[in-house]
Structures are given as C-alpha cells and as structure tokens.
Amino acid sequence: MTTEKELAELVAGGTVDVLDFPKPGIVFKDLMPLFGDGPAFKRVIDGIIAYHDSFDVVAGIEARGFLMAAAIGYSTGAGIVPVRKAGKLPRPAFSASYALEYGEATLEVSEGAFEPGQRVLVVDDVLATGGTAEATLDLIERAGGIVAGFTVLMELGFLDGRQRLSPRPVHALLTV
Numbered sequence: 001m002t003t004e005k006e007l008a009e010l011v012a013g014g015t016v017d018v019l020d021f022p023k024p025g026i027v028f029k030d031l032m033p034l035f036g037d038g039p040a041f042k043r044v045i046d047g048i049i050a051y052h053d054s055f056d057v058v059a060g061i062e063a064r065g066f067l068m069a070a071a072i073g074y075s076t077g078a079g080i081v082p083v084r085k086a087g088k089l090p091r092p093a094f095s096a097s098y099a100l101e102y103g104e105a106t107l108e109v110s111e112g113a114f115e116p117g118q119r120v121l122v123v124d125d126v127l128a129t130g131g132t133a134e135a136t137l138d139l140i141e142r143a144g145g146i147v148a149g150f151t152v153l154m155e156l157g158f159l160d161g162r163q164r165l166s167p168r169p170v171h172a173l174l175t176v
Contacts, residue, residue, distance in 0.1 A: 004173075007047040010040045011153050011174040029154055031125050035067055044173065045071045048123070048151050051171055055121035055148040057114065059083055061107070061136050064125040068153075072123065081113045081120070083136050094142050096135040100128075107135050114145035127152040127172060130161030137168055 002010075014034025021028040035041055049072060057079045060069025066082055073080035086095060086106035093108040114120060120140050127133055137147050147168050155162065155172035162170050 001050065002043045002047050004047075007044060008174040010034065010044055012176075014040055015154065029126050029156070031064065031153055034153070035064070041071070044153065045075060047173065048072060048171075049076060052121050052149050052151065054119060056118045057081055057120050057145070059109070059120050059122045059136070059140060059145075061122070061124040061132060062088075065123050068123040068125070072121070078121075081109065083107055083109050083122075083139065094139050096139050098131040098135040100131055105132070107132070107139060109136075109139045109143050111143065114140065114143050116144040118145050119148035120145040121148050122150045123152070124150075125153050127155040127161045127170070129159050130164035133161065133170075134164045137165060 011034060014031060014037060016030045016033055018028040018030050020026065055078060058069040058072045059081045060066040061083045062085050069080045086108055089108050089110050092111045094111060095106055095108045097104065097106040122136055122140065124133065133150060137150065140147055149169045149171060150165065151171040153173050155175040157175045
C-alpha cells in the first residue's frame with residue numbers, strides 16, 4: 001500500500017508548472033505527466049480508493065476529473081457521472097455559475113443523474129479558489145446526491161478554496 005507521503009511525492013513528481021496559462025500571471029499546474037505514467041496513476045487511484053470507503057457513484061469534474069472518475073469507477077465497480085461545462089449535456093440539467101481565478105463559468109449535471117440519497121465521491125485534479133468545487137457539490141446536492149467526499153490530487157492551499165467547501169469533507173493528496 002502506498003503511504004500518504006508517497007502519494008504526495010507521486011503527485012508532485014508528475015506535475016509541471018506552466019507559466020502564464022491560461023492568461024498572464026497564472027501558474028497552471030499540469031498533471032498530465034502523472035496521468036501519462038501508468039504505474040504512478042494506478043498508485044494514485046488506488047490511494048484515493050483506499051482513503052474513501054463508502055460511496056455509490058463517482059462524479060468527475062470536467063475535464064481531468066473525468067479521467068480520475070473513470071479509473072475509480074472501473075476499479076470499484078461504481079458508476080460515474082460527468083459534471084460538464086454548460087451546453088454539453090443532451091437532457092435537462094441542473095446548472096450553477098461561479099467565478100474562477102481567471103474568469104467565470106457554468107457547470108451542469110443531468111437531472112436524474114443520482115438516485116435520492118446516493119453517496120457521491122467527487123474528484124478533480126486541482127482545488128484552487130474552490131469555485132468549481134463549490135458549484136459542483138451544490139449541483140450534486142440539488143440533484144439528490146449526498147457528497148460522501150471530495151478528493152483532489154493537488155490543493156493550492158494559499159488560495160483557501162477548502163474554506164468555501166466547509167463542512168463537507170475535502171481530501172488532497174498534495175497541498176502546496
């Protein structure tokens with residue numbers, strides 16, 4: 001079993017800082033090297049699963065959260081639900097708009113995506129200001145799900161996103 005320290009080291013080692021993306025002044029945390037390293041990605045997914053012992057379905061936030069949700073869902077036999085950017089879902093959906101550190105956006109989840117009371121593990125790659133996560137968790141609750149946990153690979157602690165999500169459970173493999 002991989003320790004929390006080893007998981008944090010895997011995430012740190014699989015991250016590349018991209019300066020001035022998507023606009024000047026932003027340092028984008030690119031985790032695609034981690035996703036591309038099969039053995040490291042497997043250890044990270046297994047570590048997330050080991051941390052969360054009780055969920056019925058996994059919700060992944062567009063777009064990198066989809067990769068994590070699919071891997072967790074496959075490994076555990078749980079269903080997956082995509083949380084999409086506005087206009088991408090073909091059926092009626094709940095929506096929530098929110099501010100990003102570099103703009104505004106809207107997320108959606110299909111009506112009927114969750115059974116009432118279904119326990120939902122929410123996953124994404126990075127927690128920054130918490131706007132995306134807060135909108136997602138609100139959508140899941142409005143759609144009838146119960147947030148069983150929220151896990152990210154990396155939390156940018158200096159942006160205080162975790163505070164926006166309280167009292168919901170938040171888990172980060174690496175906090176910088």
